[in-house]
Amino acid sequence: AGIKPNATTTSVCGFCSTGCGLELHMKDGQAVNLSPAVDWPVNLGMACPKGWESLTILKANDRATQPLLKGADGKLAPVSWDEAMKTFCSRFKDIQAKHGNDSVAFLSTGQIATEEMFFLGALAKFGMGMLHGDGNTRQCMATAVVSYKESFGFDAPPFTYADFEESDVLVFVGSNLCIAHPIMWERVLRNPHDPKIIVIDPRRTETAVAATHHLPLRPKTDMALLYTIANVLIEKGWIEESYIANHTNGFEQFKQHVAPYKLEDSLTNCGLAPSAVMEVIQAIHDGQRVSFWWTMGVNQSHQGVRTAQAIINLALMTGNIGRPGTGANSITGQCNAMGSRLFSNTTNLVGGHEFTNEEHRQKIAGILDIPVANIPTENSWSYDGIMEGIRRGDIRGLWVIATNPAHSWIHQQEAKETFAKLDFLVVQDMYHSTETAVLADLMLPAAGWGEKEGTFINSERRFGLHKKVVPAPGEALADFQIFRLVAHYWGCESMFHQWKTPEDAFQAMKKCSAGQPCDITGIRDYRMLDDARGIQWPTQSDESTGDDWMPASQRRLFEDGQYFHADGKARFIFEQPEAPGEVPNDAFPxxxxxxxxxxxxxxxxxxxxxxxxxxxxxxxxxxxxxxxxxxxxxxxxxxxxxxxxxxxxxxxxxxxxxxxxxxxxxxxxxxxxxxxxxxxxxxxxxxxxxxxxxxxxxxxxx
Ligand code: SF4
Incomplete structure (x- = not known):
């Protein structure tokens, strides 16, 4: 209060996947306040309460400001970075010497910069010899990743936020957009076409209250409902036969699969009146530009992938994809879930490559100038596999970065008992008070958003730059710098000698993306990202017409009807719905x-x-x-x-x-x-x- 700023700069918000632009008001090189950026193609001058409070949360009393090491008394006490790094490396190397390289693993995040994820995955796997490492995006976006890969041939959300404003029918499945993504919801409210808004959700959420149609289905009956909608559309001939013939595979089998899902069974199958379901089907048919959106209600489900693909199937069969206001659109959660999905080296090799593909390993080894033998030939265990590995005693050392699994992992008591089995737990975080940090043997203090620089990739595939606008507290370091320190103390620093800054790592990521669907070779540098207010992938170098070239501010995938499978076609994928493993019963009704x-x-x-x-x-x-x-x-x-x-x-x-x-x-x-x-x-x-x-x-x- 009372401080008059004398400069401004912009940065992308570090909370959620919307990726709003914020204007930072600076005094003598430090941010003193902020407001939403008005000229940002994402948020158009708006921000939600979390964005407005982005600077406040950096000043908390429980910020980690020094490395902390657990002593013989079981308590964490401050140590120097030198002692922390020596202890970290010696303990992990001891475990590997006794139990094999795969006995240490990492759990990463969708919260840190893309360059930091990229560095972490390369360091842990190519430098430290780990095989297993996964991200907390397993908890939110893994379902969308698999569904897109199988259906489209690549993890490729096709939309751009302008589609919220260009649809005349929007179908939200398991998404309370109004609460979870409030700025995206604001864009729906700006839609000038008086759109029909259809919400498929067991709860009468804030979004459902605002909808023109709400289908309050019985939980876990989404697939049956989506198959019913598909069957009625087919029976009535309300499908795009030429699109199906030219751009998809598997429709005839899908048609047979959904044939038993009759409208009149909606009450039995899903708890919905057939007339209410029919109104929705009619609205989808009447729409010229229908967009389908989903998020955690679908992703966090025992049949999430097939449910997401049931949504994708509806978009394909009605030709509602690749045009303005359409798409089968998964909305991500974390500020950099997309970075974790495509550039982190956790379960995929950087840039959407595969660890199991020799050609891909050779390509990445060549680009990064590292021995191909250092790249694992197998996929990592997924998050739940790593947790099981700890329980079995196969994994004994764990490095947790910017995530809080002792709170967030499913069946919390079992998770806490699992972490207690570890020989050595390292937690790297902004705060020393998280439920996971207090379990650590070694706590590494990390800088947060605003205290470091790098890129995030938002839900619509847009890279945005976030900048250092305040100093990190105490001895806290940017995650990027912590990874450089670990590389130095581990003895593999030379492997990453070219990556002195996040922008160096960004340039390496660009090279790895060349020729991939997520090609970003056309993004020259951070300056271009800043000037453009974010750039969506793909942006290829051969699009460039010169040093001043800027890509279009909105880019949509599949406008040419070409998908990423070898034959260029999308696939209809389907399965029988099954009841979840636990259902209400006499004891727990x-x-x-x-x-x-x-x-x-x-x-x-x-x-x-x-x-x-x-x-x-x-x-x-x-x-x-x-x-x-x-x-x-x-x-x-x-x-x-x-x-x-x-x-x-x-x-x-x-x-x-x-x-x-x-x-x-x-x-x-x-x-x-x-x-x-x-x-x-x-x-x-x-x-x-x-x-x-x-x-x-x-x-x-x-
Ligand atoms: Fe930040 Fe998300 Fe809120 Fe936008 S909607 S201000 S990105 S938290």
Whole structure:
């Protein structure tokens, strides 16, 4: 307050995948305040409360400012970076010497810069000899990755945000856009075509309330509903036969598969009146530009991949893809989930290459000038496989970077018991107080957004630059610098000698992307990214017409009907719906749904809880949503304290009696540290993404 800025700069927001531009107001080289950037093609001058509070959360008292090492008394105590690095490397090397290189692993994140992910994956796998490392994007986006790869031939969300404004029908499946992606929702509200908004969600969410059609289906019946919609469209001939013939494979088999899904069975199959489903089908048919959107309600499901592909199938069969206002569009969650998906070297080799493909290994080894023998020939275990590996004793050292699995992993008690089995746990984070950091043997203090530079890739595939606008506290270092230190102390520094700055790493990433669908060779440098207010992939060098060339500010995939499979065609992929592994029963008769609680909260609240403004925008008391009918039968009054119990745990909450949940369902926000004590550990077969939104519980008065 009272400080008059004397300069401004811009940066992309570091919270969510929307990728809003922020204007930083600077005084003598340091940011003192911020406001939404008005000339940013993403947010058009808007920001949500989290974005506005981006600087506040950097000043929290629990910022990690020194490396901390657990002593003989079991307590973390400050040590120098030199001692921290020597201890880290010697402990991990000792474990590898006794148990093999694969006995140490890492869990990464969608929160750090793309260049940092790229460096981490290269360092851990090519330099330190690890095989196993995964990202927390396994918890949010793995389903979309697999569904796109199988259907389109590459992990390729096709849309651009302008599609929100150009559709005349928008179908949201398992997405509470209004809360989870408020600026994207603002863009829907700016749509000038008076669009029909269809929401498919068991809850009457904020987005459902604003919709023209809400289908409150029974949880986990999405596939049956989507197949019913497909079958009716086929029966009525409301499909684009020429598009199907020219640009897809597998339609005839799909047609036979969905034939048994009759409209009149909607009530039995999904709990929906056939007339309500028919209204939606009619709206899809009547629309000239229909866009389909999904997020965690689909991704975090035991059949998430096939459900996402049921959505993709609808877009393909109606020709609603590759045109303005259309698409089968997965919305990501974290600020850099897309960076993790394509450039992190976790389960994919950088730039969407494959570890199991010799040609790809040779190509990347050549570009990065590293021995090809240093690139693993196998894929990493996925996150749940790494957790199982720890339980079996196969993995004994773990490096966790910018994520909080002791809070966020499904079936929390089991996760905490799993981490307790490790010989050595290293946690690298901005805050020393997270549920995972307090378990660490070694804690490395990391700089946060605003204290370092790099790029994020948002939901519409746009690279955006974030900048250093304030100093990091104490001895905290940018993750990029921590990785350089680890490389030095490990003895593999020479392998990465060309990557002195994030922009050096960006230039290396560019080379790795050449010829791939995510080709970014046309992005000259950070300056170009800054001037353009972000650039979407692909942007190829051969598009450039000179040093002043700038790509179009909005780019959509598949406008030519060409997909990334060898034959250029997309695939119809489908499967039989199956019941989830746990269903309500006599002992636990209610179904627990989880999700984002408010637009002011984020993930495990490691950041949002640090802002007094954000804390006033949500209830700090845990509320469990319960339908009035269930509350009546359990003699529960509004705001009563209740116990929510599952076969795995018990938590205490206040009853929020509301018809936003159906009878037989309850809802808890995921942000609270106890919600995952109840969740049931089931995973999608193909993506290994946890199914967070389904557990059997009961409620008793506390
Ligand atoms: Fe930041 Fe996401 Fe909010 Fe935009 S919508 S200001 S990117 S948190």
């Amino acid at each position: 209610l179904r627990l749904l989880t999700g984002r609680g408010t637009a002011a909260q984020w993930h495990t609240q490691t950041k949002t809880s640090k802002s007094a403004v954000l804390r006033t925008l949500y209830s700090t008391t845990l509320l469990v949503d319960i339908n009035p009918n269930d509350a009546d039968s359990l003699l529960i009054e509004p705001h009563d304290w209740v116990l929510v119990q599952s076969a795995r745990g018990e938590i205490r909450a206040r009853a929020n009696v509301t018809s936003s949940v159906q009878p037989g369902h309850v809802f808890l926000p995921m942000h609270n540290e106890v919600t995952n004590q109840l969740t049931y550990p089931q995973f999608d077969t193909y993506s290994r993404q946890p199914s967070y939104k389904n557990a059997a519980v009961r409620i008793v008065k506390s």
